[in-house]
């Protein structure tokens with residue numbers, strides 16, 4: 499668990515996802531723009547039941563480490579979600595993140611990346627990887643700021659669009 503303060507003074511709590519978060523996460527998912535859903539690689543549409551099933555699986559699956567970002571005032575509200583997954587190799591963590599549209603550009607993305615790197619180190623992950631849309635300048639800039647380098651180009655299996663992977667050693671200096 500970590501508390502951070504964004505550039506506009508908002509206080510945000512970052513902590514691991516629990517089963518009880520599913521309702522708040524559904525509200526967060528429902529509030530995202532289509533663009534943010536597409537760029538984050540989350541399904542454009544889902545039924546509430548399907549969403550709850552996915553969330554339960556995310557909490558249960560030992561290869562998925564998922565986290566929530568909660569703004570503290572005026573009332574608690576979920577504004578970000580991110581994950582580090584180790585689907586094949588426990589030393590390679592695949593990451594994704596998104597910030598609710600109205601809260602983008604306030605420094606939360608950077609706090610999430612810092613948290614991911616700290617967490618990955620404690621999980622014994624040696625390399626972090628992500629997949630990005632080449633047109634997603636904000637995400638690419640954010641990853642580059644944290645020393646991620648371009649790895650290879652590929653065609654995304656879901657969107658059939660060009661994408662590329664980026665990587666960084668967990669122990670690199672920030």
Ligand SMILES: CC(C)(COP(=O)(O)OP(=O)(O)OC[C@H]1O[C@@H](n2cnc3c(N)ncnc32)[C@H](O)[C@@H]1OP(=O)(O)O)[C@@H](O)C(=O)NCCC(=O)NCCS
Pocket residue numbers: 533534535537538539593594595596597598601602603604605606607608609628629630634635636637639640643
């Ligand atoms: C990418 C994303 C997570 C960044 O989160 P954020 O909270 O807006 O990011 P921050 O405010 O911490 O900005 C971090 C850095 O990202 C880059 N960045 C953010 N918004 C940017 C923009 N509109 N244009 C260019 N660079 C941008 C900058 O390098 C910025 O650092 P700087 O302000 O010191 O220059 C957010 O834009 C988002 O949720 N996008 C949709 C989903 C997505 O693309 N996820 C990543 C792919 S898995």
